[in-house]
Amino acid sequence: MPNASTALLQGTLDVLILKVLALEPMHGLGISRRIAQVTDGTFQVKPGSLFPALRRMEDAGWLSAAWGESVNHRRARFYKLTAVGRRQLREETDQWARIAAAMATALSTS
Amino acid sequence: MPIWRRLRAVWNNLRRKQRVESELDAEIRSYREMLEDERAHDGAPPEVARREALLELGGAEQIKEEVRDVRAGASLESIGIELRQSLRGLRRNPGMSLVVIGVLALGMGASTVVFSIFQSVLLKPLPFRDSDRLAALSETRLARGIDQASFSEANFWDVRSQNRSFEEIAAYHSDDVNLTGYGPAEKVTAIAISAGFFRALGVSPILGRDFSYDEDRGPSTQTGWIGKRVVILGNRFWRTHFSADPSALGKVLRLNDESYTVVGVLPPGEPWINEQIYRPFGYRPNANRGSWEFSVIGRLRPGASLESARSDLQRIADVLARDYPKEDKGIGFRLAPSTTWIATESTRRALWVLLGAVVFLLLIACLNIANLLLARGMARQREIAVRTALGAGRGRLVRFVMLESLLLSAFGAVFAMALAYGVLRVIRALEIRGIPRLSDADLNPWVLGFAAAIALLTGVLSGILPALQAPVRGIAASLREGDRQTGSRGQGRLRAILVTAEVALSFFLLVGAGLLIRSFTRLTNVDRGFQTENRLVFSVSMPGSYWENGVGKEFLDRFFARLSAEPDVIGVGAVSSRPVEGWDPGMGIDSVSSPANQQAPWAGWRIVSPSYFHAVGLPLLRGRVFDENDKPVWRERGQPEPVRRVVISDRLAKRIFHNDDPIGKRVVLWKGQSSGTAEVVGVVGDSRERGPAAGPTLTVYIPYGVNALTSEFVIHTRSHPLTLAPVVRTIVASLDPNLPVADVRSFEEIMQRSVAPQRFNVILLGVFSGLALLLATIGIYGVLSYSMSRRASEIGLRMALGASHRSILRLTLDQGLRPALVGIVIGVIGAWWLSRYIATLLFDVKPFDALTYAAVMLLVVATAMAACYLPCRRAMRTDPASALRLE
Numbered sequence: 001m002p003n004a005s006t007a008l009l010q011g012t013l014d015v016l017i018l019k020v021l022a023l024e025p026m027h028g029l030g031i032s033r034r035i036a037q038v039t040d041g042t043f044q045v046k047p048g049s050l051f052p053a054l055r056r057m058e059d060a061g062w063l064s065a066a067w068g069e070s071v072n073h074r075r076a077r078f079y080k081l082t083a084v085g086r087r088q089l090r091e092e093t094d095q096w097a098r099i100a101a102a103m104a105t106a107l108s109t110s
Numbered sequence: 111m112p113i114w115r116r117l118r119a120v121w122n123n124l125r126r127k128q129r130v131e132s133e134l135d136a137e138i139r140s141y142r143e144m145l146e147d148e149r150a151h152d153g154a155p156p157e158v159a160r161r162e163a164l165l166e167l168g169g170a171e172q173i174k175e176e177v178r179d180v181r182a183g184a185s186l187e188s189i190g191i192e193l194r195q196s197l198r199g200l201r202r203n204p205g206m207s208l209v210v211i212g213v214l215a216l217g218m219g220a221s222t223v224v225f226s227i228f229q230s231v232l233l234k235p236l237p238f239r240d241s242d243r244l245a246a247l248s249e250t251r252l253a254r255g256i257d258q259a260s261f262s263e264a265n266f267w268d269v270r271s272q273n274r275s276f277e278e279i280a281a282y283h284s285d286d287v288n289l290t291g292y293g294p295a296e297k298v299t300a301i302a303i304s305a306g307f308f309r310a311l312g313v314s315p316i317l318g319r320d321f322s323y324d325e326d327r328g329p330s331t332q333t334g335w336i337g338k339r340v341v342i343l344g345n346r347f348w349r350t351h352f353s354a355d356p357s358a359l360g361k362v363l364r365l366n367d368e369s370y371t372v373v374g375v376l377p378p379g380e381p382w383i384n385e386q387i388y389r390p391f392g393y394r395p396n397a398n399r400g401s402w403e404f405s406v407i408g409r410l411r412p413g414a415s416l417e418s419a420r421s422d423l424q425r426i427a428d429v430l431a432r433d434y435p436k437e438d439k440g441i442g443f444r445l446a447p448s449t450t451w452i453a454t455e456s457t458r459r460a461l462w463v464l465l466g467a468v469v470f471l472l473l474i475a476c477l478n479i480a481n482l483l484l485a486r487g488m489a490r491q492r493e494i495a496v497r498t499a500l501g502a503g504r505g506r507l508v509r510f511v512m513l514e515s516l517l518l519s520a521f522g523a524v525f526a527m528a529l530a531y532g533v534l535r536v537i538r539a540l541e542i543r544g545i546p547r548l549s550d551a552d553l554n555p556w557v558l559g560f561a562a563a564i565a566l567l568t569g570v571l572s573g574i575l576p577a578l579q580a581p582v583r584g585i586a587a588s589l590r591e592g593d594r595q596t597g598s599r600g601q602g603r604l605r606a607i608l609v610t611a612e613v614a615l616s617f618f619l620l621v622g623a624g625l626l627i628r629s630f631t632r633l634t635n636v637d638r639g640f641q642t643e644n645r646l647v648f649s650v651s652m653p654g655s656y657w658e659n660g661v662g663k664e665f666l667d668r669f670f671a672r673l674s675a676e677p678d679v680i681g682v683g684a685v686s687s688r689p690v691e692g693w694d695p696g697m698g699i700d701s702v703s704s705p706a707n708q709q710a711p712w713a714g715w716r717i718v719s720p721s722y723f724h725a726v727g728l729p730l731l732r733g734r735v736f737d738e739n740d741k742p743v744w745r746e747r748g749q750p751e752p753v754r755r756v757v758i759s760d761r762l763a764k765r766i767f768h769n770d771d772p773i774g775k776r777v778v779l780w781k782g783q784s785s786g787t788a789e790v791v792g793v794v795g796d797s798r799e800r801g802p803a804a805g806p807t808l809t810v811y812i813p814y815g816v817n818a819l820t821s822e823f824v825i826h827t828r829s830h831p832l833t834l835a836p837v838v839r840t841i842v843a844s845l846d847p848n849l850p851v852a853d854v855r856s857f858e859e860i861m862q863r864s865v866a867p868q869r870f871n872v873i874l875l876g877v878f879s880g881l882a883l884l885l886a887t888i889g890i891y892g893v894l895s896y897s898m899s900r901r902a903s904e905i906g907l908r909m910a911l912g913a914s915h916r917s918i919l920r921l922t923l924d925q926g927l928r929p930a931l932v933g934i935v936i937g938v939i940g941a942w943w944l945s946r947y948i949a950t951l952l953f954d955v956k957p958f959d960a961l962t963y964a965a966v967m968l969l970v971v972a973t974a975m976a977a978c979y980l981p982c983r984r985a986m987r988t989d990p991a992s993a994l995r996l997e
Contacts (some may be wrong), residue, residue, distance in 0.1 A: 022142050028137065029144045047141055048168050052180040053133075059119040059181065077137045 007008060013045065013053050015096060018062065018081065018089040027068075028054065028078035062088050123181050134177055143169050165640035175500075182505070189513070196514045207485065207518065209888075210479050214522025214568060216881055217475030217531035221563045222553075224468040224874070226534060228461050229560075230551035232453055237609035238314025238380030240409075244415065244448040247279070247406040247423070253440040254709050256700065261406045264399035265430065265438065266304075268918075269406075272426050275406040275419035280307035281402050282382065283391070286651040286821070287365040290848050292351060297651050300341075300365060302391040308342075308376070310409045311692045313383055315342060318359045318374030321390040335392040336818055341365075342374040347386040363387070366653035368846075380547050381451055382407070399437040400784070426481070432736035452546050459950055460871050466947075467622060470615045471878045472564065477608045477615075478885045479572040483515060485896055486576075486603055508577045515573025516566075523565035527553065530561070539818035544867035575604070602900065605893045609929040610936065612886040617937025617970060619879035622948055627950040633865055639797030639806060640689060641727025644680075645857035646831035647688065650842055650849050662819040665845060670719065672841045678828050683725030688853075690801050690864050692822060698781035699758075699810055701766050710781040711765045713808035714799055717742065717818045722811075723757075723794050725824045726857075731760055733773040733792035738812075742818030743779060743788055750948045754779070755789035755813065762808040763793045777908040801864040803953060824857065829858040871951070884974060886933075890977040894926035898981045903994055910990040922985045927971075934970055938963065 020026065020034045031054075032045045057063045062085035068078045081089070122724060138380060142163050149159035163381040178184055181341075200207040249259045261269075270279045275338070283303045289298040301945075305321040314320065325338040341363060343352070352358035361372050364985070376383050415439060423443040430438040442805070494507060504835060531553060538549045650669075656662035666684060673682045687693045699708035721737040723729075756777065763772045772790045780784050796806035814820050827834050835854050842851050856865075862869075900904070906919060945957035955962075 027144075028141050029148075046166075046168060047138070048173050048176055050908065051138070051173055052176045055177045056180050059116075059123070061115055061119075072144070074140055074144055074147065075136070076140045076144065077133070 012043070013049060014044075014057060015089065015092040016043065017053060017057065018085060018092065021063065021081045022086070022089055025068075025078045025080040027070060027078050029076075030070075031079065047067055057085070061085075113264055120186065123184075124187065130181075134174060138167070138173060139171050142170075170962075180467060188287065189509075192510050192513050193517070196510075196517050199514065200517065203486070206482060210518050211522045211525060213475050213885060214519060215529055217472045218519075218523055218526035218561065218564055218568060219533070220878060220881070221468045221472050221564055222526060222530040222557060223533045223537075224464050225560050226520050226530065226551040226553065226557045227537075227548060228465055229554075229556055231545060232458065232461060232549050233556075234550070236448055236451065237313065237377065237383070238403045238448070241312075241411045242309065245408055245410065245419070245449070246446045247408055247452065248444045248446070249402065250442040250444050251440050252442055254712065256712065258444055258647070260402040261404040262399045262402055262437065263397035263404060265441075266404050266406055266752055267393050268398060269426055269432060269443070272429070273408075273419075273422055275411055275414040275422040277411045278306045278310040279406060279408040280304045281391075281404040281406045282307060284385070286649075286846060286852075287387075288367075288651060288850055289363060289365055290362045290367070292561070295848045295850040297649065297850040298365070298386050300387045300389055301385045301822060303338075303388050305390050305392070307388075307407070308383070310407055311382060312409070313377065313379070315349075315374035316345075316377045317356055318372070320374060320633055325390045325392075337392040339368060339370045340373045340390065340518055341370045342370055342376060342388045344384060344386050344388070345376050345378040346384065348375045365389075367640060367655065373769040380550075399434060400780075403925030416447060418637060418918065432811075448764075456950060457545055457867070458866070459731075459947070463622070463948055463951065464871065464874055467619055467875055468876050470619055471882050472568065473799045474612050474615050474882050474885050476568055476571040477546035477612045478889050479518070479568075481512075481605055481608050481612075481889050481892055483572060483576040484608075485892060511577040512570065512573040515576070516569035519569030519572065522568070523561060526565075527558075527628045540866075542866045542870050543863055545870070552693075559995050575608075602893075602897050605896065606929045609886070609889045609893045610933040612882075612889045613930050613970065613974070614932025614936040614940060616879065616886040617934060617966060618883040618941050618944055619875070619882045620966045620969065621937075621941040621962060623875040623879040624966055625945065625948060625952055625955055625957065625959060626868075626872045626875055628959060629955045630865070630868050632954040633802050633868060634861075636798065636802040638802060638861065639728065639795055640857065641826075642857040642861055644827050644829070644831055645726065646825045646827055646834050646838070646854070646859050647822065647860060648835070648838060648854040649688065649822050649852050651852070652819055652849065656819060657817065659986040660816045663814070663816045666719070666814065666819065668845060669841065670721070672815075672845070673825060673838070676834070676837060678837075679825055680828060681721055681725040681826040682719075683824045683826075684814065685824065686814075686818070686820045687797055688822040688860075689726070689797070689824075689857075690860050694800065697779060697781055698808070699762070699777050700781050701764070702776045702778055702787055704766075710778070711762065711796050711808055713762050713810045715779075715810045715812060717814050717820050718757075718811045719820060721812050722824065725826050726797075728797060729795040729825070731793045731795060732759075732763075732771065733790070735794075736813040740791070740813035743786060743812050744817055747818050749887040754786060755791045756788045757794055757811040758790055759795055759796050759807070759808050759809040760812075761796050761949065762810065763790070767810060777810075791825055802861070803865075868951075883970070885971045886970075888975045890930055890974050891981065893929065894922065894978055895981040895984070896923055898922060898985045903987060904996045905985055905988050906990040906992075909988060910994065916987050918986050918988075919982055922982040923975070923978055926981060927974055930970065930974035934967055937970075938967070 016035050016039070017031060020031055020038065025077070026034065028050060032047070032050055035043055035045050054063065054065075057064050058065055058079070062082060063079045064082050065077050067075060070076045145163035145166055146156075146159045149162050150156065154162065178187075181187075235241065236244075247261070249261055249265065250257050251259065263281075266279075266281045273279065283302045285300050285302060286297055287300045289296045303321075305323045305325055308314070308320050321340065321342065325340060344359065348354060352361070358372055358375065363370050363372065370389060376388075378384070408419075410416070414422075420443075423445070427438075427441050427443055431441050494510075497507065497510070534551055534553070537551065542548055557920060561718045652662050652665070656665065670682050670684075673679055687695065694714050696712050696714050699713050700708065700710035704710075718736070720738070720740070723735050735757060736755070740755050743752065743754040743756070745751055756779070758766075758772065758777075766772070766777065767775060772793055774789065774791075778788050779788055794811070797809065798804060799807040799809060812818065823832060825831070825838070832854070838854070839851050842849050905921070908921075909918065941963070942958055949957045
């Protein structure tokens with residue numbers, strides 16, 4: 001069930017978007033659908049959260065955007081990872097791994 | 111995000127805002143369309159697809175708003191928008207905006223002026239190196255009641271050579287000399303200093319060099335002790351006489367017919383280094399030990415303290431008292447640290463009082479504006495409600511309301527700076543004596559910083575109450591059309607409290623101003639003893655050559671004769687030291703029959719021409735004035751001992767001889783320093799030689815003569831005294847073209863200048879309190895008319911039920927005067943408590959002066975009633991029907 005708090009979601013949303021875009025450039029709806037897919041439906045990202053995040057990451061220089069054509073020949077804005085974005089993805093992935101390992105250790109010993 | 115990237119993002123977003131907005135719009139639309147496609151692909155009909163797409167999308171406007179918030183530079187943008195809206199709001203209410211800006215400009219301008227003065231006079235450090243190591247030395251004769259006297263020449267040299275606590279001690283003596291050769295003859299103040307003077311202060315000339323230690327040896331001349339013929343110029347003199355030209359170095363000046371070479375120029379600054387010309391004097395073996403003429407300063411050795419220096423000086427004092435029992439009997443020394451050099455205690459106190467007054471004024475201004483903004487708060491209820499609906503949090507709302515008051519404050523600050531600049535220029539032009547460094551007050555960076563700080567503070571203080579009042583609840587009610595509930599009761603009470611505070615603060619200021627005004631009136635009405643109407647005063651200083659061969663006396667006699675021949679002249683008199691403004695040389699004087707070791711009264715002595723008393727209007731009470739046969743008390747070279755005769759003032763006669771007739775009795779002159787005696791031939795009325803604030807002085811008058819010349823002249827004229835000035839110059843020029851006529855003033859002007867600092871205080875405080883009262887009045891008016899408009903329906907009801915006009919009047923008056931009366935009560939208590947700080951500034955007035963308090967109370971009540979007039983009248987004119995209908 002998608003029940004994560006907003007604060008948690010901002011940090012996770014960023015890294016999820018980066019991960020998703022690492023494979024190929026996508027437009028907004030595509031990103032949203034892909035995130036739902038790779039998290040087995042846990043995270044359903046609404047446009048109200050998605051667009052601000054995309055804007056932020058674009059301003060930070062992690063993404064670059066350009067208008068293009070979707071598979072259904074709709075005009076859409078496609079987002080692509082930049083080199084800086086790739087580095088950010090690597091860093092955040094490492095950080096997540098560390099956090100996850102720490103939590104696992106902490107929660108397993110009781 | 112790294113800073114440069116952020117800046118670039120901000121820049122991009124702001125610049126291409128239009129395109130960014132439309133792109134976002136397009137992107138959201140495209141998202142929705144793709145959602146529709148998805149639904150349609152799953153088999154939904156077009157309308158269903160559209161509806162479901164919209165549902166999933168959420169609100170497009172909200173999304174846009176969220177994105178806008180996140181965008182780099184968003185807060186900047188929103189502030190920019192709010193700023194523009196605030197500006198528009200201010201423009202919509204031009205009357206209120208102008209009033210507020212005006213009030214702020216006055217309050218902040220006044221504060222800036224006072225702070226600038228404060229900073230220049232008290233806070234600015236002295237222009238000397240390590241000025242906390244500097245002190246001024248003076249001689250004392252505590253047994254005779256003298257706790258501060260100038261040094262004698264010989265004592266100075268002895269202290270300099272025998273002390274162990276100072277790394278340098280130097281002396282300073284002021285002379286008037288005639289400068290010739292640079293345009294018309296001019297009287298110039300030439301300071302004789304020992305060679306280490308500037309070194310002791312830690313001041314270096316900005317051009318040329320300082321005196322060297324061997325330059326104080328030079329040929330002895332008539333004036334005795336001037337060393338080598340070199341001078342250093344003061345900075346202002348260099349600017350006025352040499353146009354700040356560096357080639358002034360090496361030029362030759364003729365002072366008293368002697369040539370001096372310019373070797374250096376000083377930097378500007380006060381004190382000590384702001385005189386016109388400096389020349390060196392040096393040690394001579396038979397220096398005078400009896401005449402107190404030199405100011406002495408010293409720089410403490412590293413490791414020495416004021417205390418250790420004091421005991422060191424005491425040791426020297428004991429040695430001197432033993433070695434020179436006649437001149438140095440009972441000698442002591444006094445050290446005054448450099449912190450006392452700039453401002454006397456009373457100047458300091460006066461400035462603190464002014465600063466306090468202007469802070470009150472500024473507070474009143476803030477309260478007033480808060481009041482006004484609160485009043486406007488109601489009208490913006492709806493606007494605030496709309497913003498809340500659009501998602502503004504409390505912080506945003508506070509920021510929005512505060513922005514308005516900050517904006518007003520910023521505008522006010524701009525005008526305040528202009529006002530302050532103008533006022534400071536006026537102050538500089540007035541050249542008020544008695545407050546040092548006053549003319550240096552300007553808008554320097556410190557002052558501007560202070561102004562910015564108070565602008566910020568004022569904006570925050572004025573805005574904080576209305577901002578906190580911004581309601582976040584009850585949006586629906588605020589948005590409802592036709593809601594006439596104009597604000598809560600609590601708001602009305604809050605405003606009344608603000609007004610009470612305003613009235614109380616104004617009361618303090620008014621009482622302060624009233625006390626100072628009374629004090630000043632008393633001061634200027636003091637009987638000076640002189641007759642000051644139609645008296646012209648000027649000085650003609652004579653060079654050393656006039657003291658030989660009777661040249662000076664002959665000049666004086668001819669001068670008197672020529673002046674007396676003028677039709678406009680009633681009387682001509684001359685004196686050695688200008689009354690009120692001039693030096694105050696003194697002596698111990700006592701009856702010959704009083705014991706030798708009894709403490710003698712200290713009297714000021716003056717050399718006068720016989721007609722002086724008549725010229726200044728001092729009445730002859732007993733005996734006679736001088737005539738041609740009376741000679742000076744000093745022996746002329748080559749002449750036998752003169753027959754000494756003096757005239758004394760009434761108070762001195764009573765001091766010495768009590769109720770006996772002094773005429774014909776003999777007195778000892780310069781008691782303790784010499785043994786000459788003189789006969790008292792006359793007693794004249796008392797005068798206040800040191801200005802109105804000091805008591806009547808004890809004075810002894812000595813006849814003029816060949817070896818006792820007078821340089822100050824008082825002429826009793828028929829018409830306006832200054833009209834005689836050109837005539838005087840012509841006569842002097844015809845007698846000797848090299849004699850400058852200087853410091854030409856009317857006696858009235860001299861008396862006014864002597865109270866210039868007090869007048870300055872009175873004017874400033876008067877202006878502040880007037881402004882304060884005005885603001886408080888506006889406050890009372892505002893609060894009352896607001897509460898009356900709130901109660902319009904109640905009044906209508908009362909009138910419909912038969913209430914008379916008188917009872918309505920009483921109702922409104924009661925409401926309007928209540929905050930004022932409470933304010934007065936608080937004001938009386940507070941003023942009584944605060945007035946102790948002003949006590950030292952008052953002349954002949956007690957701090958709790960009943961008349962002043964009563965007058966101020968009356969004034970405040972009267973103004974409060976005047977403020978209530980319009981609202982009362984409007985209340986009484988209420989048409990009951992329409993008032994009730996407006997419910």
